[in-house]
Amino acid sequence: MDRPIKWENGARCAVMISFDVDGESPWILRDPALAERPLHMGMGAYGPKTGMPRILRVLDKYDIKCGFFIPGWIVERYPDMAREVLRRGHEIGHHGYLHEKPFFLSGREEEEALLVKTLDIFQNVLGIRPQGSRAPSCDPSKHTMELLRKHGFVYHSNLMDADLPYCHKTAYGELVELPTAWVNDDWVYFGFSAVPPVGNGIWSQEDVFEIWKEEFEGAYEEGGFFNVMGHPQVIGRPSRMRMVERLIQHILAKKDVWIARPLEIAEHFLSQR
Numbered sequence: 103m104d105r106p107i108k109w110e111n112g113a114r115c116a117v118m119i120s121f122d123v124d125g126e127s128p129w130i131l132r133d134p135a136l137a138e139r140p141l142h143m144g145m146g147a148y149g150p151k152t153g154m155p156r157i158l159r160v161l162d163k164y165d166i167k168c169g170f171f172i173p174g175w176i177v178e179r180y181p182d183m184a185r186e187v188l189r190r191g192h193e194i195g196h197h198g199y200l201h202e203k204p205f206f207l208s209g210r211e212e213e214e215a216l217l218v219k220t221l222d223i224f225q226n227v228l229g230i231r232p233q234g235s236r237a238p239s240c241d242p243s244k245h246t247m248e249l250l251r252k253h254g255f256v257y258h259s260n261l262m263d264a265d266l267p268y269c270h271k272t273a274y275g276e277l278v279e280l281p282t283a284w285v286n287d288d289w290v291y292f293g294f295s296a297v298p299p300v301g302n303g304i305w306s307q308e309d310v311f312e313i314w315k316e317e318f319e320g321a322y323e324e325g326g327f328f329n330v331m332g333h334p335q336v337i338g339r340p341s342r343m344r345m346v347e348r349l350i351q352h353i354l355a356k357k358d359v360w361i362a363r364p365l366e367i368a369e370h371f372l373s374q375r
Contacts, residue, residue: 106266106325108374113360115322116367117353118280118329119168120195120259121157122236123183125150125176125335127201145295146335150180153338158190160343164350169364171197171236171259174220181227188228193363195234196220196255204243214249221253234364236260240282248272257368259329266327267371278368286317286330288337307345314349322356327367 109116126146129136136142161168170187172194177184187194198204199220207213224230233256237246240260247270250258257267257278269276284290291310294301314330321328330349332338337346353359362370 107327107371109325110360110362110366110370112358114325114358115318115356115360116327116370117318117321117359117361118259118327118364118367119161119166119332119350119361120236120329120364121168121170121332121334121337122197122238123149123154123170123172123176123334124197124201124238125173125179127173127175127198128238130175131200131202141297142295149333149335149338150176150183153334153336154183154187156338156340156343157332157334158186160347160350161192162190163347164354166350166361167191167193167363168361169193169195169234171195171234173197173201173238174199174223175201177223177227184228188230193234193365194224194228194230194232195236195259195364196224196232197236198238199223201238203238203241204246205237205241207243210243210245210249213243213245217249217253234258234280234368236282247277248274251275251277256365256372259364265321265324267368269372269375276372278371280329280364280368281327282329282331283317286314286328288332288342292336292339292342293333307341311345311348315352318349318353322359328353 126143129142129146199216204213235258237260242260251272251274259280262283264281268279291305294304318328
């Protein structure tokens, strides 16, 4: 079988490990009154405060660089955490301001205003301008891709209509899609809140490991692309990071796999066109 994309250094498969560092933002967006409720603020804060240090330690252990998609509100609230991500050589991408889903905004004007506001925060706090984006809940609007390209983005990672990267055509040029899938998203298996009821229960780490391992094996067999998504407030628990570490070990046992930052994968894909 011919490989669909010629990956870096002759690798058979490209792997993108990414994390959406939502923190408290989804709860506050859902109901501003929850900002005064310690239960929900604690669940969200676990990600930046406790999950992130554990995730960064594991990534350092295996010398893996990946992508962290962070809302602007979280960058303002946890600037040292965001700076530490950059210091360790990872990529930071755009993830809305307060985890707003672009599809539910009032229109192009509001979406662009929030995008510009968040880009200004990244510049002022971190001194960077992100080139990649993931819409909160992977839910872009019909305007999202054009607005991202207008403001200099190279890729976004939202849609679930393909296994391999491809390009969207916009009035401002092409925007790379790094496809996602719910099957590779930790929230599907581990996201849970009793009040208000959120999520589908809490799965066994062993079951999720087997699902993700087989998804990787399928991508590897086809010479494709494996994109796994985590949320530090969810995947950052000790038992779940043990599972992630086992997955990393399984992937690294294949000597012809390229694990890279999202922007590196997008730029490499563009170079092959």
